[in-house]
Amino acid sequence: xxxxxxxxxxxxxxxxxxxxxxxxxxxxxxxxxxxxxxxxxxxxxxxxxxxxxxxxxxxxxxxxxxxxxxxxxxxxxxxxxxxxxxxxxxxxxxxxxxxxxxxxxxxxxxxxxxxxxxxxxxxxxxxxxxxxxxxxxxxxxxxxxxxxxxxxxxxxxxxxxxxxxxxxxxxxxxxxxxxxxxxxxxxxxxxxxxxxxxxxxxxxxxxxxxxxxxxx
Numbered sequence: 001x002x003x004x005x006x007x008x009x010x011x012x013x014x015x016x017x018x019x020x021x022x023x024x025x026x027x028x029x030x031x032x033x034x035x036x037x038x039x040x041x042x043x044x045x046x047x048x049x050x051x052x053x054x055x056x057x058x059x060x061x062x063x064x065x066x067x068x069x070x071x072x073x074x075x076x077x078x079x080x081x082x083x084x085x086x087x088x089x090x091x092x093x094x095x096x097x098x099x100x101x102x103x104x105x106x107x108x109x110x111x112x113x114x115x116x117x118x119x120x121x122x123x124x125x126x127x128x129x130x131x132x133x134x135x136x137x138x139x140x141x142x143x144x145x146x147x148x149x150x151x152x153x154x155x156x157x158x159x160x161x162x163x164x165x166x167x168x169x170x171x172x173x174x175x176x177x178x179x180x181x182x183x184x185x186x187x188x189x190x191x192x193x194x195x196x197x198x199x200x201x202x203x204x205x206x207x208x209x210x211x212x213x214x215x216x
Contacts, residue, residue, distance in 0.1 A: 002066055002174065002207065004043035004080060006034035006050070011061040019121075020048040021081040023063050023152065027073050031060065036067060040151070040176060041205060044081060071153045080151040080174075084119035087128050088177075089143045092136070095191035101133035102126065102183035104146050106198045107191075108206050115150055115173055115212035122147070126180055149176040150210065171212055176205040 007030040015024050021044055037043050047062035054060060064081040065071070071078030093107040120128070125147045132145045154171035161167055179185065185202065188194045 003036045003038055004040050005036045005065055005067045006043050006047045006062050007065050008032040008060050008062055011059050019082055020051050023081055079153045083149045085122050085125040086116035086119055086148050087125055087145050088148045089145050092142055092144045096186055098186040099184055101130045102180045103186040104179040106185050108177050115210045147178045149178055172209050175208050175210045178205050
C-alpha cells in the first residue's frame with residue numbers, strides 16, 4: 001500500500017504557483033520531511049495548509065511525495081502533486097440506485113481508464129459530474145460518472161519499438177476515485193451482491209491506475 005509524505009523545498013525566486021499544490025519546474029532537494037501518512041489527500045491538505053499559511057513572500061514550499069518510489073525529479077521519492085482531475089464514465093452497476101448525482105457506487109473497477117489530455121480543477125470536475133449524472137438520473141441509461149484525481153509523476157514508464165522502429169512510450173499513473181464531501185455510495189439493496197461486504201463499505205477515495213501514451 002502506498003504511503004505519502006509532505007516535503008518542504010526551497011521556493012524559487014520569481015516562481016508563481018498556479019495552484020496551492022503546484023510544484024516548481026525544477027524542484028531542489030527536500031529541506032525537511034514531515035511524517036509519513038497512509039492517505040494521499042491527508043498529505044495534500046497538509047501541504048496546501050502549509051503553503052497558504054506561509055504566504056506569497058515565503059522562501060519555502062510544500063509538495064507531496066511517495067517516499068521510496070523513484071521519480072523524475074528525485075531518485076528517492078516520486079512527486080505526487082500537483083493533482084489533476086478528470087471525469088471518468090463507468091457502467092451503471094446492476095441494481096444500484098443513487099441518492100444524488102454526486103454519489104459513487106462501490107463497484108469501481110469499471111472506472112479505470114486512460115489519463116485525460118484535458119485535466120480540470122476539482123471544482124469543475126465536481127460540477128461536471130453533478131450535471132452529467134443529473135441527466136443520467138432524469139434519463140436512465142447504462143453509464144455513471146465519477147471524479148478521478150491523477151497523481152503527477154508516473155509509477156512506471158515503458159518505452160518500446162515496433163518492427164518499423166517506431167517508438168511508443170506508455171506511462172502508468174496512480175489515480176484516485178473520489179467520493180465528494182456530502183455525497184454517499186447510493187443504495188445497493190437491489191444489487192445481486194447486496195449481501196457482500198462491498199455493499200456496506202464507506203470510503204473517501206479508492207486508488208487505481210491509468211495509462212497514457214502509447215503513440216509515437
